Each structure stands twice: as C-alpha cells, then as structure tokens.
Amino acid sequence: MTISLPDSVIANVWFVGSSPMMQELRIQIARAATSWLPVLIEGPTGSGKELVAQALHSASGRIKPLVVVNVCAIAETLFEDSMFGHVKGAFSGAISDRVGLLGEADHGTLFFDEISGLTISAQSKLLRAIETGVFRQVGARADRSSDFRLLSATNFSLDEAVRAGSFRSDLRYRLRGVTIRVPALAEHAEDIPELARHFAREARVVATKELSDGAVSMLESQPWPGNVRQLRSIVECAVTFAEGPNVGRDDVIRVIEQSHSSILSDGDDVERRHLLDILRTFDWDSKRTAEYFGVHRASIYRRMHQLGIAARQRRRYGGEAPGAA
Ligand SMILES: Nc1ncnc2c1ncn2[C@@H]1O[C@H](COP(=O)(O)OP(=O)(O)OP(=O)(O)O)[C@@H](O)[C@H]1O
Numbered sequence: 001m002t003i004s005l006p007d008s009v010i011a012n013v014w015f016v017g018s019s020p021m022m023q024e025l026r027i028q029i030a031r032a033a034t035s036w037l038p039v040l041i042e043g044p045t046g047s048g049k050e051l052v053a054q055a056l057h058s059a060s061g062r063i064k065p066l067v068v069v070n071v072c073a074i075a076e077t078l079f080e081d082s083m084f085g086h087v088k089g090a091f092s093g094a095i096s097d098r099v100g101l102l103g104e105a106d107h108g109t110l111f112f113d114e115i116s117g118l119t120i121s122a123q124s125k126l127l128r129a130i131e132t133g134v135f136r137q138v139g140a141r142a143d144r145s146s147d148f149r150l151l152s153a154t155n156f157s158l159d160e161a162v163r164a165g166s167f168r169s170d171l172r173y174r175l176r177g178v179t180i181r182v183p184a185l186a187e188h189a190e191d192i193p194e195l196a197r198h199f200a201r202e203a204r205v206v207a208t209k210e211l212s213d214g215a216v217s218m219l220e221s222q223p224w225p226g227n228v229r230q231l232r233s234i235v236e237c238a239v240t241f242a243e244g245p246n247v248g249r250d251d252v253i254r255v256i257e258q259s260h261s262s263i264l265s266d267g268d269d270v271e272r273r274h275l276l277d278i279l280r281t282f283d284w285d286s287k288r289t290a291e292y293f294g295v296h297r298a299s300i301y302r303r304m305h306q307l308g309i310a311a312r313q314r315r316r317y318g319g320e321a322p323g324a325a
C-alpha cells in the first residue's frame with residue numbers, strides 16, 4: 001500500500017532526517033495515525049519516541065490534547081487517584097472532584113511513557129480501563145468512560161519483561177495493536193549532518209551560527225549512545241560557546257571532551273562555572289543537564305548542592321528544587 005504525502009501528515013511536528021529509515025518511520029506513523037489501534041513505540045533512550053507520539057497525535061486529528069503520563073513518576077499509593085480521579089468526599093481532603101488522567105484524555109490521546117516501569121499491581125488496575133475505556137473514579141458509585149487513543153513507549157522489550165514475569169502478557173497485547181520501532185541514531189547515522197544543522201538553527205542564541213563541515217564530520221564520527229537527544233545537547237552547547245559565527249571542529253571537540261569529564265570529580269571554581277553554564281544553556285532543566293554529562297539526575301542535584309548552586313537558583317517555573325533529591 002502506498003501512503004501519499006506522509007511528510008505533510010506530520011508536518012507540524014519537526015521530524016528531521018531523510019535516510020531510508022526515517023522515511024520508513026514517517027510512513028509507519030502516517031499509516032498508524034489513520035487507525036484506532038493502540039501503538040507501542042519501542043526504541044532506545046533519546047531516539048525520538050516522544051516525537052513519534054506527538055506526530056501520531058497530531059496526524060490523528062483528535063481535537064483534545066496529548067496527555068503524557070510518565071508512569072514511573074506516579075507513586076503506587078496515588079496511582080488510582082492520578083489515573084481515574086476521584087469524586088468529592090471520597091476521602092478526607094477530597095474537597096472537589098478530580099477528573100484524572102484518563103478523563104483528561106477524553107477525545108484526545110493518552111501516552112504512557114516508560115510503560116515497562118508499571119508495577120504488576122498498577123498493570124492490573126489499568127487493564128480493564130484500557131480494554132474498555134471504562135473506569136471508576138475513587139469513591140464514585142458508577143463507572144464513567146473516556147474515548148482516548150492509546151499510545152505507549154518503552155526502552156525495554158515488553159516481550160522480555162513478560163518472560164521475566166514483570167509484565168502482564170494480556171496487557172502487552174492490549175498495548176500493542178501496532179508496534180513502531182524507532183532506530184538508534186547509529187542505525188541512521190547518515191542523518192547526523194541534517195539533524196545537527198537543524199539543532200544549530202534551533203539553538204537559542206542571538207546571532208545565527210553555522211556548523212562548519214569539520215564540525216559536522218566530527219559529530220558524524222561519534223558513537224552517540226544517548227542518540228538524537230545527546231546529539232542535540234552537544235550541538236546546542238557547541239553553538240552557545242563558539243565565539244564567532246562559524247562553529248568549528250574544535251568547538252565541537254571541546255564540548256564533547258567536557259561532557260566526558262565527569263562532574264563527580266573534585267569540585268572547584270572551574271567545575272562550578274561549567275555546571276552553571278550547562279544549566280543555563282538548558283534553561284535549568286536538570287534532566288537534560290544530566291544527559292549532557294551522562295550521569296543520573298540525582299548526581300546533578302547532589303553536585304549542585306555541594307557546589308553551592310542551591311535553592312536560590314531553582315527554576316522559576318516547574319518548582320523543581322535542586323538539592324531536594
Ligand atoms: N528525527 C528527529 N528530528 C528532530 N528532532 C528529533 C528527532 N528525533 C529526536 N529528536 C529530538 O531529540 C530529543 C529526544 O527525543 P525524545 O524525547 O522523543 O526521545 P525518547 O525516545 O522519548 O527518549 P527517552 O527514552 O529518554 O524518553 C528531543 O528533543 C526530540 O525533539
């Protein structure tokens with residue numbers, strides 16, 4: 001079957017890359033977007049799974065938003081309340097109704113990120129709602145329903161999780177109407193120049209800066225275990241720190257070397273300045289800063305605390321308190 005104009009179907013989501021793999025991915029997205037089947041998006045970290053989810057949602061024409069649920073971030077004790085919501089008076093403190101994530105996704109798309117992180121008990125609670133779209137809010141006397149398109153993403157093979165006994169086989173089948181596999185960057189390395197130039201243009205710097213051919217070939221020679229996200233971080237930093245309008249090979253090498261030097265080494269002013277630079281580059285986004293350094297987010301919080309980059313610097317929005325982890 002030929003799908004015409006796959007690019008235009010997902011046009012409002014930037015999807016860079018003209019390699020055969022990326023073209024195939026676009027076709028799969030266009031094809032899946034026309035059906036109602038749940039889609040399981042598989043791929044390594046930073047490869048673009050959330051972007052695929054956004055593209056699927058945007059191409060589906062659903063009028064309501066994409067509700068992104070990072071299942072690992074929901075505490076077990078709050079799972080039902082977060083997912084299904086509650087009615088007023090359900091428990092002390094329930095002073096008004098809460099719709100819950102499934103209700104919020106009505107006429108929209110529900111995207112379960114890192115689905116393999118669901119506990120077995122949470123999987124059991126979700127199964128019926130996913131099968132039927134029907135669920136009961138905490139404290140309610142009757143069921144309610146929600147019409148959502150279901151997408152989920154995983155870094156780990158659900159088949160392996162099922163074999164290991166940590167994932168319910170029946171839920172796996174419910175999630176996997178269609179599987180879309182997002183390749184690692186190393187599998188479509190020919191897209192690196194196009195991606196790198198795109199990220200250089202996107203980098204929020206005042207003047208336009210161009211990546212030189214030498215910088216691009218340096219980027220092409222790297223292994224990219226953190227995939228497209230890591231490429232983006234390195235390009236953004238190289239563009240930010242390069243002094244002239246031309247981002248050279250040396251600018252890229254410097255950023256790559258700095259990102260390899262662990263921030264867990266002995267603290268000093270240089271390290272403090274470097275960490276501050278990177279935090280500012282990523283607008284105080286600790287997740288992206290951690291990805292840049294290749295360490296866990298908790299290590300960033302700990303190091304910020306040790307280096308005296310503390311609560312006074314906390315992000316203006318999001319309310320995330322460095323040092324709180
Ligand atoms: N083909 C692409 N074109 C443009 N940007 C891309 C592409 N693929 C990935 N990106 C960008 O790379 C970054 C990482 O992508 P995304 O968050 O979708 O990855 P992910 O697979 O969900 O990662 P994780 O498993 O860590 O959650 C994002 O900034 C995204 O916009």
Ligand SMILES: [Mg+2]
Pocket residue numbers: 049050113153
């Ligand atoms: Mg993701």
